[in-house]
Amino acid sequence: MNDVELARHIAGIAGKLLVELQASALFEGKALGKAGDRVANAFIMEALKENRPDDAILSEEEKDSPARLSAQRVWIVDPLDGTREYGERRTDWAVHVALAIDGKPVIGAVALPGLDLTLCSGRQLDIPGNGGKLRMLVSRTRPAREAVAVAQALDAELVPMGSAGAKAMAVIRGEADIYLHTGGQYEWDSAAPVAVAAAHGLHCSRLDGSPLVYNREDVYLPDLIICRPELAESVRRAVDEIVERAEADAGRSDGI
Secondary structure, eight states, X not given: OOHHHHHHHHHHHHHHHHHHHHHTTSOOHHHHHHHHHHHHHHHHHHHHHHHOTTSEEEETTSOOOGGGGXXXXXXXXXXXXXXXXXHTTXXXXXXXXXXXXXXXXXXXXXXEGGGTEEEETTSOOOOOOOOSSOXXXXXXXXXXXXXXXXXXXXXXXXXXXXXXHHHHHHHHTTSOSEEEEOSOOBHHHHHHHHHHHHHTTOEEEOTTSOOOOOXXXXXXXXXXXXXXXXXXXXXXXXXXXXXHHHHHHHHHHHHO
């Protein structure tokens, strides 16, 4: 089984375990989310250690080890992205399994178990077109002020959604055109979604246009843009204008 097949297989099985746990009625709300995190993480860690014993692993649910910093191959996983949505029995949650090689997320799988769907970097879909108004994905509970401002500048419709993986996959699936995040994330939040999105030809970058780099000592990776490639320049221009305006406003405040 190659790396893409392994990532897809592990993400898909973890998703099925999570769906079964939801259906068990043994847990509700936050307790369901916590149980889901533990169950999915235990399976993913065991599966990776069995099938790729020489690779390093960075998981949201595991204690980090500095040994991964010297590893060329590092699996970066979020066993349950969108714990709140999972606990609320929504469908906008995901399982992330990615492989970063020399800091670049080259392999990825994002399972959307609530939709019975897994997307990965090795199987490209045709992204549906959009002839209407632009649609921008934002957090359904904490939409970032900067993202809202960019949407206003582009006259884009806001589309609230839960997990980062669900939002990134929504662009691939043609449900939205832009996913812009500024509210703070970690490497496991975006590694698999970025790997899958990039493999489907989407633009993926930091807010300033720089590349998203993984397996760093500081795993905080707070912002990203995932969008149709033809929109990247206009999104970046809108971001720059908003940043410049904010800096100018701050300068005027300092002078008062």
